[in-house]
Amino acid sequence: MNHELFESLDSKVSNLVEKYRALKEENSRLSDEIEQLKAERQGFGSRIDAILGKLDGI
Secondary structure, three states, X not given: OHHHHHHHHHHHHHHXXXXXXXXXXXXXXXXXXXXXXXXXXXXXXXXXXXXXXXXHOO
């Protein structure tokens, strides 16, 4: 009986560790994606400012 409980606990801990690793990888991927989107947004902002500057000159 104790052996079965230990194996069950071991299995649950292993599953928990695997889920933790998967979430950590997803978090890293999402952080990278956020940085990329911030850079794109900044680029769009610069382009919009340039267009508005040209329109002011007309």
